[in-house]
Amino acid sequence: MNALFVNACVREGSRTKRLCDAYRRKHWSGEKVDVRELEVWKEPPVPLDAARLRKRDSDIAAGDLDGEAYRYAREFARADEILIGAPYWDCSFPAVLKLYLEQICVNGITFGYGEDGRPQRLCACEKLVYITTAGGFLGAGSSVELFIRELGGLFCIPDVQFIKADGLDIRGNDPERLLREAIEGI
Ligand SMILES: Cc1cc2nc3c(=O)[nH]c(=O)nc-3n(C[C@H](O)[C@H](O)[C@H](O)COP(=O)(O)O)c2cc1C
Numbered sequence: 001m002n003a004l005f006v007n008a009c010v011r012e013g014s015r016t017k018r019l020c021d022a023y024r025r026k027h028w029s030g031e032k033v034d035v036r037e038l039e040v041w042k043e044p045p046v047p048l049d050a051a052r053l054r055k056r057d058s059d060i061a062a063g064d065l066d067g068e069a070y071r072y073a074r075e076f077a078r079a080d081e082i083l084i085g086a087p088y089w090d091c092s093f094p095a096v097l098k099l100y101l102e103q104i105c106v107n108g109i110t111f112g113y114g115e116d117g118r119p120q121r122l123c124a125c126e127k128l129v130y131i132t133t134a135g136g137f138l139g140a141g142s143s144v145e146l147f148i149r150e151l152g153g154l155f156c157i158p159d160v161q162f163i164k165a166d167g168l169d170i171r172g173n174d175p176e177r178l179l180r181e182a183i184e185g186i
Contacts (some may be wrong), residue, residue: 002124003028004079005037008086008097015179016133019165020085022183023131028081036075038100045072045099060107073106081127082157084148088134088166092144101151111154121156128157133179135169 005024009017028035048056052069059065065074076082086093104110112120130148138144145162152160165182168175 006084073109076104127159134166
C-alpha cells in the first residue's frame, strides 16, 4: 500500500504531529505499507498567479500533465491512503497547506468529469484522514471539517475521517490528558 503523509505541523514539538505519529504507528506500521512523508512547510509550493493559472489551463486542455509542476498532484492521485496533519490556525490551518492543496487540485489528475458531466474518480485513495488539534473548541461540523469532507468529495474518496483534539489551550484543561484520549480514540 502506498501511504502519503502530508505533514503541515509547522511548530517544533507539534501536538498535532504527535497524533499523526500515533495514527501512523497504529495504522501504517506493517511491512506492506510504503509511507512517503511530505513536510509541506519545508518547500512551500508557490501560489497560483495569472501566468501559472494560464499555463495550467493550457496544459490541462492539451492533456500535458507530466511536468514537474504536477508532481504533487500525481503523487496524491497515486496514494492508496492519505493522512493530512495540520494544527487549527486562524479558524482553519496553516497557509502552506492551502498552497499544497492548490497544487494538487488539478483537473485530469486528481479529479475530472466524464462526457456526461459527472465527477470521475481519478484518485486511488480509499481513505483520507485529517488530524488536527485546536487551542479552543472545534464544534461538530466545523468549517475545517466541512472543507475537508468537501475536498474528499471532489476527489471521490469514499472514506473521509476527521480526527481532532481540542480545547488544548483552555485554562484549566489538561492538554496531555486530552491528547491521550485522542490517541486512544485513534
Ligand atoms: C498561528 C496560530 C493560530 C492559531 N489560531 C487558533 C484559532 O483560530 N483557534 C483556536 O482555537 N486555536 C488557535 N491556535 C492554537 C492552536 O490551535 C493549538 O495550540 C494547537 O494545538 C497547535 O497545534 P500544534 O501543537 O500542532 O502546533 C493557534 C495557534 C497558532 C500558533
